[in-house]
Amino acid sequence: MPNYDPKTFYDELVANRLVVPSGVLGAFGRGAVFEDVLEHLDALLLRTILEDGVESMTFPPVIDRDIVERTGYMDSFPNLCGTIHSFLGPERDARAVSQRIEAGKPWADLLGMTDVVLNPAACYPLYPTCAGVLPEGGRHVTMLAWVYRQEPSSEPTRMRSFRVREVVRIGTPPEVVAWRDMWLSQGIALLESIALPARADIAADPFFGRGGKMLAAGQLDQKLKFEVLIPVISEENPTACGSFNYHQDKFGTAFGIRTRDGQVAHSACLGFGLERLTMALFKTHGFDPAAWPPAVRDRLWP
Amino acid sequence: MPNYDPKTFYDELVANRLVVPSGVLGAFGRGAVFEDVLEHLDALLLRTILEDGVESMTFPPVIDRDIVERTGYMDSFPNLCGTIHSFLGPERDARAVSQRIEAGKPWADLLGMTDVVLNPAACYPLYPTCAGVLPEGGRHVTMLAWVYRQEPSSEPTRMRSFRVREVVRIGTPPEVVAWRDMWLSQGIALLESIALPARADIAADPFFGRGGKMLAAGQLDQKLKFEVLIPVISEENPTACGSFNYHQDKFGTAFGIRTRDGQVAHSACLGFGLERLTMALFKTHGFDPAAWPPAVRDRLWP
Numbered sequence: 001m002p003n004y005d006p007k008t009f010y011d012e013l014v015a016n017r018l019v020v021p022s023g024v025l026g027a028f029g030r031g032a033v034f035e036d037v038l039e040h041l042d043a044l045l046l047r048t049i050l051e052d053g054v055e056s057m058t059f060p061p062v063i064d065r066d067i068v069e070r071t072g073y074m075d076s077f078p079n080l081c082g083t084i085h086s087f088l089g090p091e092r093d094a095r096a097v098s099q100r101i102e103a104g105k106p107w108a109d110l111l112g113m114t115d116v117v118l119n120p121a122a123c124y125p126l127y128p129t130c131a132g133v134l135p136e137g138g139r140h141v142t143m144l145a146w147v148y149r150q151e152p153s154s155e156p157t158r159m160r161s162f163r164v165r166e167v168v169r170i171g172t173p174p175e176v177v178a179w180r181d182m183w184l185s186q187g188i189a190l191l192e193s194i195a196l197p198a199r200a201d202i203a204a205d206p207f208f209g210r211g212g213k214m215l216a217a218g219q220l221d222q223k224l225k226f227e228v229l230i231p232v233i234s235e236e237n238p239t240a241c242g243s244f245n246y247h248q249d250k251f252g253t254a255f256g257i258r259t260r261d262g263q264v265a266h267s268a269c270l271g272f273g274l275e276r277l278t279m280a281l282f283k284t285h286g287f288d289p290a291a292w293p294p295a296v297r298d299r300l301w302p
Numbered sequence: 303m304p305n306y307d308p309k310t311f312y313d314e315l316v317a318n319r320l321v322v323p324s325g326v327l328g329a330f331g332r333g334a335v336f337e338d339v340l341e342h343l344d345a346l347l348l349r350t351i352l353e354d355g356v357e358s359m360t361f362p363p364v365i366d367r368d369i370v371e372r373t374g375y376m377d378s379f380p381n382l383c384g385t386i387h388s389f390l391g392p393e394r395d396a397r398a399v400s401q402r403i404e405a406g407k408p409w410a411d412l413l414g415m416t417d418v419v420l421n422p423a424a425c426y427p428l429y430p431t432c433a434g435v436l437p438e439g440g441r442h443v444t445m446l447a448w449v450y451r452q453e454p455s456s457e458p459t460r461m462r463s464f465r466v467r468e469v470v471r472i473g474t475p476p477e478v479v480a481w482r483d484m485w486l487s488q489g490i491a492l493l494e495s496i497a498l499p500a501r502a503d504i505a506a507d508p509f510f511g512r513g514g515k516m517l518a519a520g521q522l523d524q525k526l527k528f529e530v531l532i533p534v535i536s537e538e539n540p541t542a543c544g545s546f547n548y549h550q551d552k553f554g555t556a557f558g559i560r561t562r563d564g565q566v567a568h569s570a571c572l573g574f575g576l577e578r579l580t581m582a583l584f585k586t587h588g589f590d591p592a593a594w595p596p597a598v599r600d601r602l603w604p
Contacts, residue, residue, distance in 0.1 A: 020359055020431055023366040024417050029427060032358040056334040057322055060463035061363040061448050062384075062420070064325040074409075075400045078389040082364075083413060084420065085387050086452040087380040091511040098377045106415070107376075111385060113410035114452060115326050116462070118364070118386065125331060129322055146363050146448060150388040150416060160418070161362035209393040 006233040010156040016287040025152035026160035037289055038278045040300040045165050045272055048190055054140045054167060059125040061146040062116040067124050071254050076207050080149045082118035085111040118148035122166040123269045127251040130170055133258050134265055138171025157232050157239050163274040170267040172259050180246055180268045187228060187242060194296045196230050196280055203227040230280040241276040245269050308535040312458040318589040327454035328462035339591055340580045342602040347467050347574055350492055356442045361427040363448040364418040369426050373556050378509050382451045384420035387413040420450035424468040425571045429553040432472055435560050436567055440473025459534050459541050465576040472569040474561050482548055482570045489530060489544060496598050498532050498582055505529040532582040543578040547571050
């Protein structure tokens with residue numbers, strides 16, 4: 001009978017040198033064995049993803065601020081976005097920054113906002129690159145990216161900075177929905193192949209504030225979001241380790257993406273939380289990968 | 303006779319789908335072939351690095367703001383640091399963020415500074431984890447991290463967000479200096495093994511402002527920094543693709559790291575700029591890795 005106390009799980013991750021504590025919540029280091037598991041898990045996902053002839057791209061952890069402004073991210077998640085600021089002033093004002101820091105005083109007002117923000121979801125930087133008319137059959141792209149959510153927590157699965165392996169489908173509504181449904185079963189089967197007790201459920205985004213409750217209700221109603229749930233720090237409230245989102249025409253409209261018949265393109269994405277899945281493996285199979293079931297090891301280290 | 307025009311090189315990277323343009327300077331996407339070369343280059347570096355029994359860790363692209371405050375980073379490079387800000391207010395103030403964005407007005411003043419900043423150098427998050435007395439023989443750690451420098455440029459090798467493979471040595475001054483000298487020759491030999499025309503030279507950091515000139519002169523005088531230079535966008539001004547920094551007791555003092563004999567520990571680091579080295583490979587051997595010299599291919603895809 002596993003123990004589901006989050007504090008105990010964090011302490012075990014640290015004791016096994018899987019997590020390297022830092023001075024800030026949700027932004028710890030990862031040890032060599034943690035990374036080895038994460039990399040092989042990603043390679044397993046990628047083998048299945050690339051079978052479908054998907055394009056692969058890599059984007060940095062910072063993206064054009066225009067993307068979050070244009071897509072209304074700040075309407076839904078103003079509390080989660082991390083914007084990047086910097087000292088943009090002339091040389092004569094720079095000394096004040098150091099003086100404030102030495103005096104232990106706030107120095108944010110000496111900085112200016114740059115044109116980049118931390119990437120809130122791996123697929124965001126893709127959409128502006130798809131502006132215009134899609135090729136026949138639409139687009140089908142995968143990417144791994146570091147994403148950021150401003151939600152400091154000592155609960156180990158609730159990180160501020162983590163990696164997501166995403167697959168994105170952009171095309172006509174039937175193309176996108178068929179692809180999403182195919183992945184709903186394929187995704188669960190993939191995680192079951194490494195003996196993770198995963199199940200899918202309809203879900204809603206954590207939209208901000210009271211107004212967000214209505215958005216969440218609409219999302220649930222239309223079954224636009226599914227999550228892949230695995231018990232990691234609780235059996236009653238399993239952890240969302242993957243997420244399927246059908247955006248309908250949201251990104252197509254925001255970035256002028258059209259299908260060949262002149263309609264606004266639809267899109268859907270599927271994201272695997274790599275750190276959460278890695279933690280799910282440690283929780284399910286123990287802290288020493290050498291002692292994991294041979295069938296699981298064979299899948300991860302083929 | 304290669305053409306060294308930066309604009310032409312960028313256009314060629316895009317035409318060959320190695321770089322995916324974005325709306326912001328210095329934060330473009332990378333195509334699949336670019337990533338394949340970068341990953342195998344990193345694996346080659348790592349094979350040599352791990353031979354020496356080095357520990358491996360991974361840190362996120364954001365780090366504790368205390369690290370840059372405590373180490374005087376804002377004295378030397380106030381213009382390069384990216385701080386992370388977020389909406390930290392109550393729900394009743396959140397609507398103003400969206401309203402400002404919709405009206406096309408600045409919204410930075412509605413945000414607050416968080417306790418994290420973008421990591422300016424891959425090794426920074428390591429030092430606080432080494433506080434206290436070092437084990438016999440000191441520490442020897444490698445990490446790959448996304449780092450950030452606020453210097454927007456259309457010149458392709460001058461990125462704002464890029465990856466660095468670093469190796470760090472912390473110990474007594476003789477341990478650290480001997481390690482740095484060993485790597486100076488080993489590092490050049492490693493790059494020569496993939497037929498890159500690399501050479502090392504004494505260098506100085508781009509310290510900010512007029513006061514920075516004195517810091518740079520001292521650094522040159524004491525030979526604290528070496529760079530590995532390869533022609534990528536200019537023959538006269540080759541690109542710094544690697545950097546060796548001897549910090550003396552800077553981080554030992556800032557984070558209370560001591561050797562077993564009670565002295566303040568010294569440290570040095572060696573960083574390889576993975577995107578710049580990947581671009582150097584494309585510049586030197588052409589845009590199609592399948593057509594690279596067999597000896598180079600054998601080293602990268604063993």
